[in-house]
Every structure is written in structure tokens, then in C-alpha cells.
Amino acid sequence: MNSLQIFLIILAAIFLILIPLSRSFAVKYARRTVLLLVAALMLMPFIWLICAAFKSTDAMSQYSFLPPPSQISAKTVNLGNFRSLLAPQPTIQGPVTFWRYVTNSLFLASAITVISLFFCSLGGYALAKYRFAGRNVIMIYMLASMTIPGVVLLAPNFEVIWRLGWMDTYKALIIPGAVGAFGIFLFRQAMLGVPNELIEAARIDGCNEFRIYLTLIMPLVRPMSGAFCLISFMGSWNAFLAPNIFLQSQNKLTLPVVLNQYMGTYVEHYGVFLAGTMLAMIPPAILFFALQREFISGLTSGAVKQ
């Protein structure tokens, strides 16, 4: 019998004792306990990752998390993984440091997010607030196109990019990702709720159509913009397949591609790519905490009528 088993048995025993005393309290207790255990399980890999990033290779195989306080020393817990990770690596394009990949990823994800925020909201506004010949056709086309799985486009798009001469450029990633049916749809849903009277009033005041979009509509759909930015940023930040196929020069690679490489390079010293993974998880986490509320409502807006 080890401490984990004993702990779980005690938790179950408390529940059994509570049942005859107060049924409703026992249920409440069980609910909380289960949620707490699940939450602990879900957070465990994060805690483990943070500990692993700072542990030496020897300490890594010895302790699951951090060594006991008596064993903590510069030998077991140190910045060695980060030092190896951040040291310049020789490549065909000259020495490249890890920060270069961080910058690449940040640039790509931000560029795609900003551009697609603009184009998707603009398209969504056209579909939500104008009536024009062909609108229904476009809407049905967009819905149908969302049902096509993206993988069918992988092989032909490779050739399109190659013929355009965009291999090994960021254009190959930014331009196809600049606007999509899903994003337009999200914004259309959000903008349907903007009262027409507001738009009419702005027109009578002499606002041109683009200014109405930019200064009247966009501020009104800020929650959706927040959700969209997060979804878009995380999608590009975590993208592996397209950057792996289209980018070739080592100094242009993004974090997922490089960390995948490092898994092979640092088989023995896996603390190095774990430290890199930990760093790679920070920007999306910051953005998530900033936009959490918008994100959850945006996620479900397509599926649930609220």
C-alpha cells in the first residue's frame, strides 16, 4: 500500500461516512473531490514540464517532479537545459539561436492573425448587413467548403505554392491563411446582432461604408474579435504540417518544426527540447489569459444559440 492508494481510500471513506449524515452534503463533497482530482490530473503534465525544464539529465530520471529540498543543488536543478537550448547552433545559413525561431513564430502568427482579423470581419460584415445578388450563393458555398477536410488540399496546394515560386517563403503560409470561410462566418453571426438603425444613422450623417465598418461595427463586435484573434493566433502558433512542408531554410523555421527536429537531436538530453516546449507554450498562455472570456463565448457561438 503506498501513499497515493491510501490517499484515495481515505477520500472514498469520507464519502461513505458522509452519506448517512447528510446525503446532499455527501453528493456535494463527491462532486468537488472528483473535479479536484480531474483538475489535478490535467495540470500534472504542466507542472511536470516546468520541473523537467530546470532539471539536469541525471535528476530527470531520478525524480518525477523536483528533487526533495535536501537534494536541490546546482547539480540537480539548474539552467543547463536552457543554456544548451539558447546557444547559437551552426547551420547552412550561419549560426542561429533559439530566439530566432521564437521571433519567426511570433511574426508569422501575429501577421496571420491581424490580416485574417481584417479580411474575415470585412467579409462577415458584407454578409451580415448588405443584401446583394449572389449573397445566398456565397453563403451556401462557404458552408459547403467548410465540410471539405483540409487534407485533400495538401498535395495540390504544394504544387500551387511551388508554381507561384513561394517555396521557402512566409507568403506560402500567410496568404493562404489570410481569410477563411469559418472566420467570416463567426463575424457574420456576431454582426447580425448590430441594429440596422445604427448603420442607417451613420449613413445619414455622411459616413462612408468603410468608416462605418471600421469605427462603428468593429468596436461593437469586440468580444468576437478577441475570440477570433486567439483562435487564429493559436492555430498559426501550433501549426506544424504547412510550415514543415513549405519552409526549408533552417533560419526561417517555426517553433513546432524546430522542436520536432530537436527531439531527434537531443534524444539523450531531452530536457533541452522540454525547455523549448515550455518556452513555446508561454505566448499562447498569455494571450489566453487576456482573452479568456471572449474565447469561451466565441468557441461555442457556432454550436449553441445563446
Added chain:
Amino acid sequence: MSATPIASSPPIPGLPSQNHPSRKRVGRKLRSRSTPYFFLLPFIVINLVFFLYPLFYATVLAFYQTNGPARRAFVGWNNFAFVLHDPDFHKALWNTTIFAVFSIGLQLPLSLGLAMLLNSKNDRFKGFFRLAIFAPNLVGQVFVGIIFSVLFAPHYGLLNRFLHELVGWGLEQQWLGNPRLVMPAIIIAAMWMYVGFNMIYFLAALQNVDQNLVEAATIDGAGPASIFWNVTVPAIAPVATFVVVTSTIGSYQLFELPYNLLQNNGAGYGPSNSGLTVVGYLYQNAFTNGDLGTGAAVGWILTFIILIISLVQIRLVGSVGSES
């Protein structure tokens, strides 16, 4: 979507110029009429070049054998015949189907269960639980693959140690080296990543359950199980359909997670291809071997499979929903 039929000369909503034409307003009216097309132009152009044309071109490409983008020969249905008879493709399709079945069979009941546990009005810690359970979804599949490649390590892997403490089994298990444990490992990693994501959908759906109906049923003496089947299930059926269909579509496109998880075991596909997925097979053929034609054929076969399964699911769930 509005069902209003579009007249040949569409009225522009809220533009008084229709009723009071003046020189200045006629110009603006024309400009207004082209405005929506102008706003949709980026979408139309990008969609034509990077969606509609490649989609059409995928059909052409599927009938050619290619070596990189530059060299090709027409081979008719040979690519399809090759893929459909290739044992590797059978393996990939089998693995992917196993993954899809288990993701839906294990993940969705768990997500719904967690959502129901969380769906209580007065819980100060609701936000924390929701965040903690959702958090793994912030991590991309690549990073989840990297993290779990070490978590599953024999002897010192956290998961092996945890299982050993809990049930006294599995300390030395080679999750990623044993072909029989590779798919379970992928399913566990994906579960960690997606349970919270699906829970968010169910949580939103549960908030739409009519509380008056629940109270009425309770007064009539209905038990929790009866309330669940007769009130909750019909109310969340549309969202459940959505989650089942999107999870299936996502599962059949699985690639990045196993490819990174197994990077050091069988070059991304696991020992004896035990972790090969359909998209992995596509990637191997199109980009490792440079045969884009076969890649396009696999793409179409997968699209066809996904389409059929989604339609069957929508039918099935639809009929269940209308029965209750």
C-alpha cells in the same frame, strides 16, 4: 440565414436615397451596391486560388503519378488502386478508425460527465475547474506529442510511475515501443488534450436546458436518470451531434500528435507502423516520397470516408433526437 428572395435590383437596406434620389446620392448608391462585393473580394480571390482551384486540381492530380511537382505521367485509376490495395493504407485506416471510435466512445461521455459535474449554479471554484480542465487544449498537438513522448518513457515516465503507484502495473511498459500499446498511448494523449475542449461545448449546451422543465419533472416524481434521458438529452442533442461530427472529422485527420509522439519510435509512425494514420500515410507518400498524385488520391479517399461517416452520424443522431 435569411430566406428573403433577392430581387434583380436589390434594395439596399436603410438607404433613404431609394426614396429621395438626388445627384449626390445616386453616386453613393452605386458605390454602396458594389461595396459588399468589394468587402468580400479578398475572400473570393484567396478562396479561388488556394481552395477551389486546388480542390479541382486534386482531382486531376489523383490520376497522375508525380515525382515532386515537376515530373508526372498519367496513370488513370492506378493511384486509387494502389492505395486501396496497399497494406500500409489498410493499417493507417484501421488505426485511424480505432482512434476515432475510442476518442468518441471515451472522450465524449467523459466530457459530458465533467460538464454535468461543473454545471452547478453556486460554485466559487467553477472558473478554476473549467480553466484547469480546458488548459491542455491551449497546447498544440505538436507540443502535446513532445511532452507525452517523455511522459510515456519506461521507468522514469510520469505516466508509468503514476500507474505503478496506483495499480502496481506498468513501470517498465514501453508505451511507444510496443506496437500493441502505441494506439492506447495516442488515445490517452488526445484525451488529455480534448476532454476539456468538448466539455466547454456540453457546458454551454447544459445552460440551455430548461430549468422549469427539470423542476416540473422533479415535482412529478421523476428520478435523476429519468430527467437526464427525457429532459437533458433532448436539450443537448443538437450540440452533441455537432460535437460527435466535428470530433469524427478531426479524428480522421489526426497527424501531428502521433507524428511527434512517435518521432523517436519508428520515425513518427511507430514500430511496424503501429501509429500510422491516414494523413500520416498521405504525408509519407506525397512529401517524403514526392508522389503528390498518390497524396491527392489519398486525400480524396479520406474526404469520401469522412463525408459518408458524417452523413450517417447526422442521420442517426437526428433520428434519436426526434424519437425522444
